[in-house]
Amino acid sequence: MSLPDGGTGSATQNSARMSATIIVPERVVDDVVLIRRDLHMHPELGFQEHRTAGIVADRLRALGYEVHEGVGRTGVVGVLRGAKPGRTIMLRADMDALPITEERGHSYRSQAEGRMHACGHDGHVAILLGAAALIADRRDDLAGTLCLVFQPAEEGLGGAKVMIEDGLFERFGIERAYGLHLSSKYPTGVLGFREGPMYASSDSIEIEVKGVGGHGSAPHDAIDPIYTAATFITSVQSVVSRQIDPLEPAVVTIGAMHAGTTHNVIPRNAAMLGTVRAFDAGVRAQMPERIERVLRACCDAAGAAYDFRYLWRYPVTANDPAQTQYARALAARVVGEERVIDAARLMGAEDFSFYAERVPACFYTLGCSSGDDTSHPHHSSFFDIDERALPNGVAMMTALALDAARNAP
Ligand code: NI
Numbered sequence: 001m002s003l004p005d006g007g008t009g010s011a012t013q014n015s016a017r018m019s020a021t022i023i024v025p026e027r028v029v030d031d032v033v034l035i036r037r038d039l040h041m042h043p044e045l046g047f048q049e050h051r052t053a054g055i056v057a058d059r060l061r062a063l064g065y066e067v068h069e070g071v072g073r074t075g076v077v078g079v080l081r082g083a084k085p086g087r088t089i090m091l092r093a094d095m096d097a098l099p100i101t102e103e104r105g106h107s108y109r110s111q112a113e114g115r116m117h118a119c120g121h122d123g124h125v126a127i128l129l130g131a132a133a134l135i136a137d138r139r140d141d142l143a144g145t146l147c148l149v150f151q152p153a154e155e156g157l158g159g160a161k162v163m164i165e166d167g168l169f170e171r172f173g174i175e176r177a178y179g180l181h182l183s184s185k186y187p188t189g190v191l192g193f194r195e196g197p198m199y200a201s202s203d204s205i206e207i208e209v210k211g212v213g214g215h216g217s218a219p220h221d222a223i224d225p226i227y228t229a230a231t232f233i234t235s236v237q238s239v240v241s242r243q244i245d246p247l248e249p250a251v252v253t254i255g256a257m258h259a260g261t262t263h264n265v266i267p268r269n270a271a272m273l274g275t276v277r278a279f280d281a282g283v284r285a286q287m288p289e290r291i292e293r294v295l296r297a298c299c300d301a302a303g304a305a306y307d308f309r310y311l312w313r314y315p316v317t318a319n320d321p322a323q324t325q326y327a328r329a330l331a332a333r334v335v336g337e338e339r340v341i342d343a344a345r346l347m348g349a350e351d352f353s354f355y356a357e358r359v360p361a362c363f364y365t366l367g368c369s370s371g372d373d374t375s376h377p378h379h380s381s382f383f384d385i386d387e388r389a390l391p392n393g394v395a396m397m398t399a400l401a402l403d404a405a406r407n408a409p
Pocket of ligand 1: 119120121154181
């Protein structure tokens with residue numbers, strides 16, 4: 001149960017390092033499960049995580065952390081300064097739930113109609129609080145400065161960006177960032193790593209096609225925005241299939257289309273909402289112009305006008321290769337090489353990307369699936385985790401806290 005120690009220790013410590021594991025005591029495991037279930041029963045949406053943030057702040061304070069509340073609205077930062085010199089690192093957990101009604105009947109089912117921890121963020125908070133307790137117990141081993149960052153509003157509202165705009169990096173001097181996401185794609189307790197791009201960028205488009213309304217029997221006297229929108233919806237797929245390098249993943253999805261009121265009236269307008277994903281910053285940068293060019297052509301052909309808005313949301317989540325190699329090697333020491341895997345790329349997005357744009361960073365996955373009950377996709381109303389995954393998350397976060405400030409590249 002010795003902890004990973006860098007090359008700074010004695011020969012004895014060095015030999016211990018190679019086989020080092022972190023034992024998470026049963027009382028901590030039990031506590032982490034209790035926290036997770038309590039948060040699961042009381043889910044809160046983005047920037048409304050007042051109860052969650054209060055629990056986090058109280059626990060950190062009781063453990064001796066310096067606590068900063070209201071960072072990026074409902075965010076909480078717990079700071080612990082080590083006795084030894086080292087970098088300032090952050091470990092991040094996101095706190096928000098989703099506007100989904102849970103359909104599972106377990107004892108810790110969501111008590112809030114229409115809100116649910118369907119992505120595992122309850123587990124992320126519980127894991128980081130468990131690690132906070134273990135780290136506080138070993139404060140004498142801590143080097144540098146540790147910032148535990150409990151972030152609001154990961155689900156679409158960009159809580160990471162809001163914390164950064166609130167001075168997260170300047171106020172705390174953060175030099176390295178690490179975070180994890182539970183994953184129902186992978187077996188319980190397995191840690192997944194990937195160098196470079198891991199999650200896609202995610203941007204939004206909002207379009208209004210402006211035609212001329214008229215009688216459904218007289219299209220020649222109108223400019224039909226529904227027909228025009230329909231040509232755009234099919235033509236815009238040519239951006240990915242004909243204009244982007246086929247070796248570069250990209251997606252354009254029109255997810256909403258609203259127009260018209262009845263059978264025989266050509267409406268004036270048609271509105272569309274869509275999402276745009278890419279895995280490369282260069283590809284992402286080309287998307288607004290390419291999409292608008294198709295829109296302009298479709299509208300020109302029909303004689304319609306348009307409004308086009310491209311909303312930059314989450315960048316590509318790209319892991320620093322050196323940090324990832326370091327974290328992966330550390331993980332092999334903590335949970336065993338056989339429980340470390342290559343994580344697949346995902347077209348989903350993560351606002352951890354904003355941290356990774358600022359400092360060398362590594363975001364990794366923790367498998368939490370052990371059967372039908374725990375293999376539902378994230379954001380499903382049936383989503384649940386195998387809680388036996390939590391200890392490995394606690395161990396890995398603790399190892400990073402105790403090791404990275406001195407030994408990460
Ligand atoms: Ni998530």
